[in-house]
Amino acid sequence: xxxxxxxxxxxxxxxxxxxxxxxxxxxxxxxxxxxxxxxxxxxxxxxxxxxxxxxxxxxxxxxxxxxxxxxxxxxxxxxxxxxxxxxxxxxxxxxxxxxxxxxxxxxxxxxxxxxxxxxxxxxxxxxxxxxxxxxxxxxxxxxxxxxxxxxxxxxxxxxxxxxxxxxxxxxxxxxxxxxxxxxxxxxxxxxxxxxxxxxxxxxxxxxxxxxxxxxxxxxxxxxxxxxxxxxxxxxxxxxxxxxxxxxxxxxxxxxxxxxxxx
Amino acid sequence: xxxxxxxxxxxxxxxxxxxxxxxxxxxxxxxxxxxxxxxxxxxxxxxxxxxxxxxxxxxxxxxxxxxxxxxxxxxxxxxxxxxxxxxxxxxxxxxxxxxxxxxxxxxxxxxxxxxxxxxxxxxxxxxxxxxxxxxxxxxxxxxxxxxxxxxxxxxxxxxxxxxxxxxxxxxxxxxxxxxxxxxxxxxxxxxxxxxxxxxxxxxxxxxxxxxxxxxxxxxxxxxxxxxxxxxxxxxxxxxxxxxxxxxxxxxxxxxxxxxxxxxx
Numbered sequence: 001x002x003x004x005x006x007x008x009x010x011x012x013x014x015x016x017x018x019x020x021x022x023x024x025x026x027x028x029x030x031x032x033x034x035x036x037x038x039x040x041x042x043x044x045x046x047x048x049x050x051x052x053x054x055x056x057x058x059x060x061x062x063x064x065x066x067x068x069x070x071x072x073x074x075x076x077x078x079x080x081x082x083x084x085x086x087x088x089x090x091x092x093x094x095x096x097x098x099x100x101x102x103x104x105x106x107x108x109x110x111x112x113x114x115x116x117x118x119x120x121x122x123x124x125x126x127x128x129x130x131x132x133x134x135x136x137x138x139x140x141x142x143x144x145x146x147x148x149x150x151x152x153x154x155x156x157x158x159x160x161x162x163x164x165x166x167x168x169x170x171x172x173x174x175x176x177x178x179x180x181x182x183x184x185x186x187x188x189x190x191x192x193x194x195x196x197x198x199x200x201x202x203x204x205x206x207x208x209x210x211x212x213x214x215x216x217x218x219x220x221x222x223x224x225x226x227x228x229x230x231x232x233x234x235x236x237x238x239x240x241x242x243x244x245x246x247x248x249x250x251x252x253x254x255x256x257x258x259x260x261x262x
Numbered sequence: 263x264x265x266x267x268x269x270x271x272x273x274x275x276x277x278x279x280x281x282x283x284x285x286x287x288x289x290x291x292x293x294x295x296x297x298x299x300x301x302x303x304x305x306x307x308x309x310x311x312x313x314x315x316x317x318x319x320x321x322x323x324x325x326x327x328x329x330x331x332x333x334x335x336x337x338x339x340x341x342x343x344x345x346x347x348x349x350x351x352x353x354x355x356x357x358x359x360x361x362x363x364x365x366x367x368x369x370x371x372x373x374x375x376x377x378x379x380x381x382x383x384x385x386x387x388x389x390x391x392x393x394x395x396x397x398x399x400x401x402x403x404x405x406x407x408x409x410x411x412x413x414x415x416x417x418x419x420x421x422x423x424x425x426x427x428x429x430x431x432x433x434x435x436x437x438x439x440x441x442x443x444x445x446x447x448x449x450x451x452x453x454x455x456x457x458x459x460x461x462x463x464x465x466x467x468x469x470x471x472x473x474x475x476x477x478x479x480x481x482x483x484x485x486x487x488x489x490x491x492x493x494x495x496x497x498x499x500x501x502x503x504x505x506x507x508x509x510x511x512x513x514x515x516x517x518x519x520x521x522x523x524x525x526x
Binding site: 013016017018020021023024025028029032033035037038039042043044045046047048049050051052053054055056057058059060061062063064065068069072075076081100104107108110111112114115117118120121122124125126129130164165168169172175176179184185187188189191192194195196197198199200201203224225226227228229230231233234 | 307312382
């Protein structure tokens, strides 16, 4: 019973979030473009699927994965776990004590990105537009690897307490250099993949990890150091997607050379 | 003869009910399999850390399994909904706008789409409230409920304006066929300059606000709009010109939030 009430409430919240978007869409469609919608029944059914699907998706995550993931982020960053029971009071922080935290950061970054529905949508579209050259799985894995590196490096930054903007500016420089070298057609898609990584699945878990770390490490303030992890998660997929395109282009060129020689 | 009047094209053989049921079932099955592949990594990671690293049993296994089933069904439904509604709507509107040729209405639509979907974004509301708390604790702001609420609202409006503007610039870029990288580099320079001008307490929040603006409903619509525009305009490549809207939408909020931090 409690579940049904919860589900009904989150369905209403979802409707409230989606209604303004629909009002803008249909307002323009009917009043300005003065066009009826093609296949109105199909579109209505599809919108129903989107709203119902996202609600089920979020409810399921809230029920199954988020509580455990948040708890885990707390437990892994707790001083008792990092330094062992006896050393918990020592208060001395060295970056290499946090091995499991980095592993958790990287794997949770990878796995939540793979499950991100917005990324799936962009990958489907890219696959369709590129006539299959960009595969849905290839793009998602490339973005997820970027997110994994980003979250892991972001936790390293919180542990060491180095300024956030150094990393971000260095990241920008790398992105600009890669832009000059990567295949031209992949560049807009690579830039987009930064923004779609951080959404419904990734943000709650990654934010919990950052806040947990900033709260437990002496000398870090949760309000100043807890932020910034999302920015890392959004930046590194851009590099990963361009690197993926550069590698596949180089591989294609090598194959072409081999066939032209023989 | 117009193709729509051609009886051979418009009236293909009507599929039998059994065929429809079989096709629906097989597509449902394959999208469930896709969802399973999407969910499997998180389940493995959480199970590994719980059982091997933290050495604790998994609590409420029944509830977790039920939740995982909901996630699977939800993702499969969402993907069907994308194909049936969000993608076709975005593309059809792009096509109609190009056919009508009214630039101002298109730009107004782009702005409203960006602004309207961002102002109500739950992740943004959470970040804005957090930012108000920080500003209050730093003494930049009276720590009264009213002052914090108005600061948070102002921040949300700043981000929503930024996203609206980003979509407008992005759409305009597609129409003109400009390269995405020069605009993005200009944005990067803006972010770096603002980082040194803005008060330090806002920088982390500003950087994060870029990531949280694009919601799961907005992304497919905006992507379809961009690809639709690039496909309906002669001389534009859907891959090269159609993507990039979301990139602007995650860049401008950083600049706007830092500007907001400087003035309020």
